[in-house]
Amino acid sequence: MTISFDWLKTLFPTTLPVAEVAALLTGSGLEVEHLKDVDRVPGGLRGVVLGTVLTCARHPDADKLSLTTVSVGDDTPRQIVCGAPNVAAGQRVVVALEGATLHPTVGEPFKIKKSKIRGAASEGMICAEDEIGLGTSHAGILVLDTDLPDGTPAAEYFNLGADTEIEIGLTPNRADAASHYGVARELRALLGEPAHLPDVSAFAAPREGAGIEVVIEDEQACPRYAGLLLEGVRVGPSPEWLQGRLRSIGLSPINNVVDVTNFVLHELGQPLHAFDADAITGGQVRVKRAVAGELFVTLDNVARTLSASDLVIADANGAPMALAGVFGGKVSGVSDTTTRLFLESAYFAPAVVRRTSQAHGLKTDASFRFERGTDPYMVPTGLQRAALLLQEVAGARLAAPVVDVFPHSIPASPVTLRLDRVHKLIGQEIGEGRIREILHGLDIRIEAETQEALGPVWQLEVPPYRVDVTREADVIEEILRIYGFNNVALRPHNSASFLSGFPSPDPEVVRQKVAALLSGQGYQEIITNSLTNSLYFEQGEERDAALVRILNYNSQDLNVMRPSLLHSGLEVVRHNINRRQRDLKLYEFGKTYEQTEGGKYKERTVLALYLTGHAAAETWQQPSRKTTFHDLAGAVQQVLAALGHQAPASQPVQHLGLAGGLTLLLQNQPAVALGAVSPVVLKRLDVSQPVWYAELDWDWLLKKYKGTLTARELPRFPEVRRDLSLVVDKAVTFEQLRSIAQKTEKKLLQAINVFDVYEGERLAAGKKSYSVSFQLQDPGQTLTDQAIDQVMQKLMQQFEKQAGALIRK
Structure with a gap:
């Protein structure tokens, strides 16, 4: 706001x-x-002052120019060349000094510089109104009638602070x-100083006259409705002061009628609406519920279908003219030809306006206030304020008495306040006198006072415009708010008798974090059906799956709860491949279901990743490349790292749907299965190209989530790399070699990596060669050749002993 x-x-x-x-x-x-x-105007007229023309003579080299000297309030008059035909000695004028930037009504801003015009020096500019953005006239310079001294800022004269x-x-x-x-x-x-409502004492509506009748058919939805008929209205642009007020809060002026209603809304908080009185059929306004299904064209020229819950302002025939408290109608809206207005000021039930606003997707300044609760006793003041302004800016004439239908007064909210409770909740005594002052400033009246055992008890009446103050605690909050939170003193020694708990990570926040990570790598999230086809699991190697069957299924294709996300995701892959979308990176958070031996059911959440097609599009710089196991493994490693897990151990995969791959172990617990989808499964689902698949046990990973960051000092000493080539049996995995190395050297070995694997004719049958790099670093000193050699000797000995490795030198 x-x-x-x-x-x-x-x-x-x-x-x-x-x-x-x-x-x-x-x-x-x-x-x-x-x-x-x-x-108030662009540039604020900075560098523009009042001056006096001391002398004025014809320019020696130009018939249409004048050479003037102008006093601008200092010791040195300025010589200024002026082209205006009306310039003369003795005039009070507006002068832009050297360095000022002017923002004309039309055109780009320009800066005043000292210059020569036809050979004569000019040290400023005597301004016309359009040259300083105050109007459109360029007939001549502004000539002022003022006693203000030379040098007075022009913004002060024009009241443009x-x-x-x-x-x-x-x-x-x-x-x-x-x-x-x-x-x-x-x-x-x-x-504690007074706030002033605008003066409406000049308002005087006629006691007689044929006005517009108001009938409220739903008093619960509209407890109060006031209106006034005005004639002789001239719709046109608003005066500058009114446009300036609206622009000061970011609103664009429209015309004098609409501007007045917007002005009063933002000044008093009372929404108003102006109807073209000639469009009100039958001279009657009815506040009623809409007829379900009827069409209503609003001011934005949109035809809207109303429901029976919508409250409308209708004419004598029941035809809607406005959605009450929300938006006006096209037919009854004010136009340039309108001369008679019916001005509405009302109080509508917040729930009714909120329901209509949400149902039609209309959020207006009026609905914003009505649906939160306005002041029912500001209705007549807002109407009178607007009527006086329309008389001033649009020539309106009050044509009939004010109609104010207020069947049942809206009482103040009664609240009982115990002063001892005030002091207890605030934490210190602030004095009975200060509490009275605060309540008075908040328009909360003390209706009765009694004395009880624990202290004074007051019966209060809270004004209806404070819709949020309904309980004793609310009143105490108001007192504390005005008294000032910073004025509540802290005890010299604060302590607590308990330790705050450390909340578990929010599962949804962690999930969004991982989803954002995968989306950033180009993966797209999918959501698939938890029901699937039992035929996927009753054939081949998956026939032993403990399926959760649906007893009353509607389709044979959806007759079991899925025990894995693999098949439902492959259906998405197949759908895209069949439509020539062959390069896919997908992920899904979903639940799987299985039946245990005891007849109970187990449900768990997993994160599944699917990768197929090319890793990147072909370009002139590089050919396209098929996705590999390592593309998928890299994404999985990044997810694990985001969850606080580094360098998991691995073993051959045992997932029923995968033909080969790895199972990653965290704390000796299988946490991830990843690899190539079995050709049998691909054929069963009619997927025509290889697919890489990973399945992460999300429930377990979330349980072990490490949300804290660990900081350590950056190493001050350089790292050293050494490489070894190891010939081992084909059955020996890199994971075994890494485990041997980490157990052998725990202090200096920072990382181990394989950068080449060879199997071929130059090696004996059943053998393969690993080329492995070792990163060594001591955080406390620079490593010497002797220390490095000792580490490498220990590593080679253990590789030979535990893995039967032949070290190629």
Whole structure:
């Protein structure tokens, strides 16, 4: 919500600087998110002052130019060349000094520089109104009638002082502060100084006259409705002061009628609506529920289908003219030819407006306030304020008495306040007198006082516009808010009798973190059906799966709960491949189901990854490349690293749907299965190309999630790399070699990696060669050749002893 500080001061006069006002509002709960200085006109007329033309003579080298000297309030008059036909000695004028930047009404801004015009020096510019952005006339320079001294800033003369936008992050419960007057009331409570409503004492409606009749058919939805008929209205542009007020809070002026209703809404918080009175059939306004299914064209020219829950403003025939509290209708809207207005000011039930606003997707300034709760007793004031403004800016004439239908008054909310409870919840005594002052500033009346054993008890009446204050605790919060949280003293020694618990990581946050990681690598998330076809699992190597069968299935293809995400994901892969989308990177978080031996059911969450096709598109720089096991393994490793797991152990995969691959072990627990999907499974699902698949036990990984970061000092000494070529039996895996190395050297060995594997004619049958790199580093000193050789000797001995390795030298 945007508040103009200059506008605010018309309701709450204050000499406090805007920053101090912002701090007060933030401390009381109306959080000021930022302050922004704004100019009434572009540039704010900085560097433009009042001056007096001392002399004026014809330019010696130009018939249409004048050579003038101008006093601008200092000791040195300026010589200025002026082309205006009306310039003359003795005039009070507007002068742009050297260095000023002017923003004309039409055209680009330009900077005033000292120059020579037809050989004569010119040290400024005498301005016309269009040259400083104040109008459109270029007939001549502005000639002023003023006693202000030379050198007075022009912005001060034109009353164009800079304003400040106060951007408030309004919480939903503070509808009372959704206007300039609402903020003024808040400052009244904080500072104890009066806030002023606009003067409407001049309002005088006629006692007689044929007006518009108002009939409320649903008093629960519309407890109060007031209206006024105005004639002789001239629709046109608003005066500059009104346009300026609206622009100061980021609104664009439309016409004088709409601008007045917007002005009153943002000034008083009371939404208004203006109807073209000639479009109100039968001279009657009916506040009623809509007929289900009827069409209504709103001001945005959209035909909307209404429901029986919508509250509408209708004419005598029941035809809707507006969605109550939300949006007006096209037929009854104000146009340039409108001369008679029916001005509406009402109070609508918040729930009714909220339901209509959400159902039709219409969010307006009016619905924003109505659905949070407005002040039913501001209805007549808002109507009178708008009527007076329309008389001023549109020539309107009051044609009939005010119609104010208010069948049942809306009482203040009764609340019992115990003063001992106030002091207990606040944590210190703040004094009965100060509490009375705060309540008075908040318009909360003390209706009765009694004395009980624990202290005074007051019966309060909270004004209806404070819809969020309904309980004793609410009132105490209000007292503390105005008293100031910072004024509650802390004890010299604070302690607690318990230790705060360390909450478990939010599963959804962790899931989103991993999803974002995979999406960033080009994977796309899919969601598949938890029901699948039992035929996938009753053939071949998967026939022993403990299936959870559906007793009352509707389709033979969806008759079991899936024991794995593999097949449902492959259906997605097949669907895309059949439509020539062959390069796929997919992932899914989903549940699997199985039946245990005891007849119970087990449900677990897994993360599945699917990879097929090419790793990257072919370009002129490189050919396309098929995806490999290592592409998938790299993605899995990054997921594990994001969850706090590094360098898992591995063993051959035993997943029924995979033809080969690895099972990754974390804390000796199988956590991930990854590899190539079995050709039997691919054929069964009619998938025409190889697919790599990984399945992560998400429940277990989440349980072991390490969300904390570990920081350590960066190493100050360099690392050293050494390579070995090992000839071993084909059955020996790299995982075995890595395990041997890590157990042999735990201090200096930082990393181990295989960079080449060879099997061929140059090796004996049943043998293969690993080329392995070792990264060594001592955090405390630079490694010597002797220390490095000792480590490598130990490693070679253990490789020979435990793996039967032949070291190729």
